[in-house]
Amino acid sequence: MRCMVMVRAQAASEAGVMPSEALLTAMGNFNEELVRAGVLLAAEGLQPSARGARVRFSGDRREVIDGPFTETRELIAGFWLIQVRSLDEAIEWMKRCPNPFEGGESEIEIRPVFEAEDFGAEFTPEARAQEDRLRAEIASRS
Incomplete structure:
Protein backbone atom coordinates (compact mmCIF):
# COMPACT_ATOMS: atom_id res chain seq x y z
CA MET A 1 0.00 0.00 0.00
CA ARG A 2 1.28 3.42 -0.92
CA CYS A 3 0.41 6.35 1.35
CA MET A 4 0.74 10.07 0.84
CA VAL A 5 1.79 11.62 4.12
CA MET A 6 1.23 15.38 4.23
CA VAL A 7 2.59 17.94 6.67
CA ARG A 8 0.00 20.65 7.27
CA ALA A 9 1.31 24.19 6.76
CA GLN A 10 1.52 26.82 9.47
CA ALA A 11 1.86 30.58 9.43
CA ALA A 12 5.66 30.21 9.71
CA SER A 13 5.95 27.86 6.74
CA GLU A 14 3.66 30.12 4.70
CA ALA A 15 5.90 33.07 5.63
CA GLY A 16 8.89 31.17 4.21
CA VAL A 17 10.56 30.54 7.58
CA MET A 18 13.11 27.79 6.99
CA PRO A 19 13.64 24.92 9.42
CA SER A 20 16.61 25.01 11.77
CA GLU A 21 19.77 23.01 11.19
CA ALA A 22 18.72 20.69 14.04
CA LEU A 23 15.34 19.97 12.43
CA LEU A 24 16.88 19.45 8.99
CA THR A 25 19.33 16.98 10.53
CA ALA A 26 16.56 15.16 12.43
CA MET A 27 14.39 14.95 9.31
CA GLY A 28 17.35 13.74 7.27
CA ASN A 29 17.95 10.98 9.82
CA PHE A 30 14.27 10.02 9.80
CA ASN A 31 14.24 9.94 5.99
CA GLU A 32 17.36 7.77 6.09
CA GLU A 33 15.51 5.29 8.33
CA LEU A 34 12.64 5.21 5.82
CA VAL A 35 15.06 4.58 2.95
CA ARG A 36 16.92 1.80 4.83
CA ALA A 37 13.58 0.11 5.59
CA GLY A 38 12.62 0.29 1.89
CA VAL A 39 9.59 2.45 2.72
CA LEU A 40 10.39 5.87 1.21
CA LEU A 41 9.37 6.53 -2.40
CA ALA A 42 9.59 10.37 -2.35
CA ALA A 43 9.80 13.23 0.14
CA GLU A 44 9.81 16.98 -0.42
CA GLY A 45 9.12 20.27 1.28
CA LEU A 46 6.89 22.72 -0.56
CA GLN A 47 7.40 26.43 -1.17
CA PRO A 48 4.83 28.76 0.45
CA SER A 49 1.50 29.12 -1.35
CA ALA A 50 2.47 32.70 -2.31
CA ARG A 51 4.72 31.09 -4.94
CA GLY A 52 1.98 28.79 -6.21
CA ALA A 53 -1.29 28.89 -8.10
CA ARG A 54 -4.53 26.97 -8.35
CA VAL A 55 -6.53 26.12 -11.43
CA ARG A 56 -10.29 26.15 -10.75
CA PHE A 57 -12.51 24.15 -13.11
CA SER A 58 -16.10 25.06 -13.85
CA GLY A 59 -17.39 22.93 -16.71
CA ASP A 60 -15.12 23.74 -19.65
CA ARG A 61 -13.85 26.98 -18.07
CA ARG A 62 -10.49 27.27 -16.31
CA GLU A 63 -9.61 30.04 -13.87
CA VAL A 64 -6.09 30.54 -12.52
CA ILE A 65 -5.88 31.78 -8.94
CA ASP A 66 -2.49 33.03 -7.80
CA GLY A 67 -1.31 32.43 -4.23
CA PRO A 68 -1.04 33.14 -1.41
CA PHE A 69 -4.03 31.26 -0.10
CA THR A 70 -5.61 32.37 3.15
CA GLU A 71 -6.68 29.13 4.83
CA THR A 72 -3.30 28.00 6.19
CA ARG A 73 -4.81 24.95 7.93
CA GLU A 74 -5.84 23.62 4.50
CA LEU A 75 -2.37 23.98 2.97
CA ILE A 76 0.44 21.44 2.73
CA ALA A 77 4.02 22.33 3.68
CA GLY A 78 5.63 19.05 2.63
CA PHE A 79 5.03 15.38 1.97
CA TRP A 80 6.32 11.83 1.92
CA GLU A 92 3.73 3.85 13.36
CA TRP A 93 6.35 5.35 11.04
CA MET A 94 4.90 8.85 11.33
CA LYS A 95 4.72 8.64 15.12
CA ARG A 96 8.55 8.37 14.94
CA CYS A 97 8.85 11.49 12.79
CA PRO A 98 10.43 14.61 14.31
CA ASN A 99 7.90 17.36 15.00
CA PRO A 100 7.85 19.30 11.70
CA PHE A 101 7.52 22.62 13.53
CA GLU A 102 10.02 22.21 16.39
CA GLY A 103 8.09 21.99 19.63
CA GLY A 104 4.93 23.69 18.41
CA GLU A 105 1.68 22.15 17.27
CA SER A 106 1.96 20.16 14.05
CA GLU A 107 -0.31 17.86 12.11
CA ILE A 108 0.55 15.12 9.65
CA GLU A 109 -2.19 13.57 7.50
CA ALA A 116 -5.24 0.27 -10.15
CA GLU A 117 -7.32 -2.56 -8.66
CA ASP A 118 -9.33 -0.04 -6.60
CA PHE A 119 -11.01 1.33 -9.74
CA GLY A 120 -12.84 -1.85 -10.77
CA ALA A 121 -14.22 -2.54 -14.24
CA GLU A 122 -14.16 1.13 -15.24
CA PHE A 123 -10.39 0.87 -15.37
CA THR A 124 -10.30 -0.93 -18.71
CA PRO A 125 -7.47 -3.19 -19.93
CA GLU A 126 -6.46 -0.36 -22.31
CA ALA A 127 -6.31 2.14 -19.45
CA ARG A 128 -4.31 -0.35 -17.36
CA ALA A 129 -1.86 -0.87 -20.24
CA GLN A 130 -1.47 2.88 -20.62
CA GLU A 131 -0.86 3.27 -16.87
CA ASP A 132 1.77 0.50 -16.93
CA ARG A 133 3.48 2.08 -19.95
CA LEU A 134 3.58 5.51 -18.30
CA ARG A 135 4.94 4.13 -15.02
CA ALA A 136 7.67 2.25 -16.93
CA GLU A 137 8.58 5.43 -18.81
CA ILE A 138 8.83 7.39 -15.57
CA ALA A 139 10.94 4.66 -13.94
CA SER A 140 13.32 4.62 -16.92
CA ARG A 141 14.08 8.32 -16.37
CA SER A 142 15.39 7.88 -12.85
Missing part, protein backbone atom coordinates in the same frame (compact mmCIF):
# COMPACT_ATOMS: atom_id res chain seq x y z
CA LEU A 81 5.17 9.09 -0.40
CA ILE A 82 5.74 5.78 1.34
CA GLN A 83 5.19 2.10 0.57
CA VAL A 84 3.95 0.12 3.59
CA ARG A 85 1.93 -3.00 4.35
CA SER A 86 -0.92 -1.19 6.10
CA LEU A 87 -2.24 2.12 7.37
CA ASP A 88 -1.20 1.00 10.85
CA GLU A 89 2.40 0.68 9.66
CA ALA A 90 2.25 4.17 8.12
CA ILE A 91 0.93 5.54 11.41
CA ILE A 110 -1.84 10.04 6.10
CA ARG A 111 -3.91 9.04 3.08
CA PRO A 112 -3.75 5.74 1.16
CA VAL A 113 -3.13 6.15 -2.56
CA PHE A 114 -5.59 4.52 -4.97
CA GLU A 115 -4.12 1.50 -6.72
Whole structure:
Protein backbone atom coordinates (compact mmCIF):
# COMPACT_ATOMS: atom_id res chain seq x y z
CA MET A 1 0.00 0.00 0.00
CA ARG A 2 1.28 3.42 -0.92
CA CYS A 3 0.41 6.35 1.35
CA MET A 4 0.74 10.07 0.84
CA VAL A 5 1.79 11.62 4.12
CA MET A 6 1.23 15.38 4.23
CA VAL A 7 2.59 17.94 6.67
CA ARG A 8 0.00 20.65 7.27
CA ALA A 9 1.31 24.19 6.76
CA GLN A 10 1.52 26.82 9.47
CA ALA A 11 1.86 30.58 9.43
CA ALA A 12 5.66 30.21 9.71
CA SER A 13 5.95 27.86 6.74
CA GLU A 14 3.66 30.12 4.70
CA ALA A 15 5.90 33.07 5.63
CA GLY A 16 8.89 31.17 4.21
CA VAL A 17 10.56 30.54 7.58
CA MET A 18 13.11 27.79 6.99
CA PRO A 19 13.64 24.92 9.42
CA SER A 20 16.61 25.01 11.77
CA GLU A 21 19.77 23.01 11.19
CA ALA A 22 18.72 20.69 14.04
CA LEU A 23 15.34 19.97 12.43
CA LEU A 24 16.88 19.45 8.99
CA THR A 25 19.33 16.98 10.53
CA ALA A 26 16.56 15.16 12.43
CA MET A 27 14.39 14.95 9.31
CA GLY A 28 17.35 13.74 7.27
CA ASN A 29 17.95 10.98 9.82
CA PHE A 30 14.27 10.02 9.80
CA ASN A 31 14.24 9.94 5.99
CA GLU A 32 17.36 7.77 6.09
CA GLU A 33 15.51 5.29 8.33
CA LEU A 34 12.64 5.21 5.82
CA VAL A 35 15.06 4.58 2.95
CA ARG A 36 16.92 1.80 4.83
CA ALA A 37 13.58 0.11 5.59
CA GLY A 38 12.62 0.29 1.89
CA VAL A 39 9.59 2.45 2.72
CA LEU A 40 10.39 5.87 1.21
CA LEU A 41 9.37 6.53 -2.40
CA ALA A 42 9.59 10.37 -2.35
CA ALA A 43 9.80 13.23 0.14
CA GLU A 44 9.81 16.98 -0.42
CA GLY A 45 9.12 20.27 1.28
CA LEU A 46 6.89 22.72 -0.56
CA GLN A 47 7.40 26.43 -1.17
CA PRO A 48 4.83 28.76 0.45
CA SER A 49 1.50 29.12 -1.35
CA ALA A 50 2.47 32.70 -2.31
CA ARG A 51 4.72 31.09 -4.94
CA GLY A 52 1.98 28.79 -6.21
CA ALA A 53 -1.29 28.89 -8.10
CA ARG A 54 -4.53 26.97 -8.35
CA VAL A 55 -6.53 26.12 -11.43
CA ARG A 56 -10.29 26.15 -10.75
CA PHE A 57 -12.51 24.15 -13.11
CA SER A 58 -16.10 25.06 -13.85
CA GLY A 59 -17.39 22.93 -16.71
CA ASP A 60 -15.12 23.74 -19.65
CA ARG A 61 -13.85 26.98 -18.07
CA ARG A 62 -10.49 27.27 -16.31
CA GLU A 63 -9.61 30.04 -13.87
CA VAL A 64 -6.09 30.54 -12.52
CA ILE A 65 -5.88 31.78 -8.94
CA ASP A 66 -2.49 33.03 -7.80
CA GLY A 67 -1.31 32.43 -4.23
CA PRO A 68 -1.04 33.14 -1.41
CA PHE A 69 -4.03 31.26 -0.10
CA THR A 70 -5.61 32.37 3.15
CA GLU A 71 -6.68 29.13 4.83
CA THR A 72 -3.30 28.00 6.19
CA ARG A 73 -4.81 24.95 7.93
CA GLU A 74 -5.84 23.62 4.50
CA LEU A 75 -2.37 23.98 2.97
CA ILE A 76 0.44 21.44 2.73
CA ALA A 77 4.02 22.33 3.68
CA GLY A 78 5.63 19.05 2.63
CA PHE A 79 5.03 15.38 1.97
CA TRP A 80 6.32 11.83 1.92
CA LEU A 81 5.17 9.09 -0.40
CA ILE A 82 5.74 5.78 1.34
CA GLN A 83 5.19 2.10 0.57
CA VAL A 84 3.95 0.12 3.59
CA ARG A 85 1.93 -3.00 4.35
CA SER A 86 -0.92 -1.19 6.10
CA LEU A 87 -2.24 2.12 7.37
CA ASP A 88 -1.20 1.00 10.85
CA GLU A 89 2.40 0.68 9.66
CA ALA A 90 2.25 4.17 8.12
CA ILE A 91 0.93 5.54 11.41
CA GLU A 92 3.73 3.85 13.36
CA TRP A 93 6.35 5.35 11.04
CA MET A 94 4.90 8.85 11.33
CA LYS A 95 4.72 8.64 15.12
CA ARG A 96 8.55 8.37 14.94
CA CYS A 97 8.85 11.49 12.79
CA PRO A 98 10.43 14.61 14.31
CA ASN A 99 7.90 17.36 15.00
CA PRO A 100 7.85 19.30 11.70
CA PHE A 101 7.52 22.62 13.53
CA GLU A 102 10.02 22.21 16.39
CA GLY A 103 8.09 21.99 19.63
CA GLY A 104 4.93 23.69 18.41
CA GLU A 105 1.68 22.15 17.27
CA SER A 106 1.96 20.16 14.05
CA GLU A 107 -0.31 17.86 12.11
CA ILE A 108 0.55 15.12 9.65
CA GLU A 109 -2.19 13.57 7.50
CA ILE A 110 -1.84 10.04 6.10
CA ARG A 111 -3.91 9.04 3.08
CA PRO A 112 -3.75 5.74 1.16
CA VAL A 113 -3.13 6.15 -2.56
CA PHE A 114 -5.59 4.52 -4.97
CA GLU A 115 -4.12 1.50 -6.72
CA ALA A 116 -5.24 0.27 -10.15
CA GLU A 117 -7.32 -2.56 -8.66
CA ASP A 118 -9.33 -0.04 -6.60
CA PHE A 119 -11.01 1.33 -9.74
CA GLY A 120 -12.84 -1.85 -10.77
CA ALA A 121 -14.22 -2.54 -14.24
CA GLU A 122 -14.16 1.13 -15.24
CA PHE A 123 -10.39 0.87 -15.37
CA THR A 124 -10.30 -0.93 -18.71
CA PRO A 125 -7.47 -3.19 -19.93
CA GLU A 126 -6.46 -0.36 -22.31
CA ALA A 127 -6.31 2.14 -19.45
CA ARG A 128 -4.31 -0.35 -17.36
CA ALA A 129 -1.86 -0.87 -20.24
CA GLN A 130 -1.47 2.88 -20.62
CA GLU A 131 -0.86 3.27 -16.87
CA ASP A 132 1.77 0.50 -16.93
CA ARG A 133 3.48 2.08 -19.95
CA LEU A 134 3.58 5.51 -18.30
CA ARG A 135 4.94 4.13 -15.02
CA ALA A 136 7.67 2.25 -16.93
CA GLU A 137 8.58 5.43 -18.81
CA ILE A 138 8.83 7.39 -15.57
CA ALA A 139 10.94 4.66 -13.94
CA SER A 140 13.32 4.62 -16.92
CA ARG A 141 14.08 8.32 -16.37
CA SER A 142 15.39 7.88 -12.85
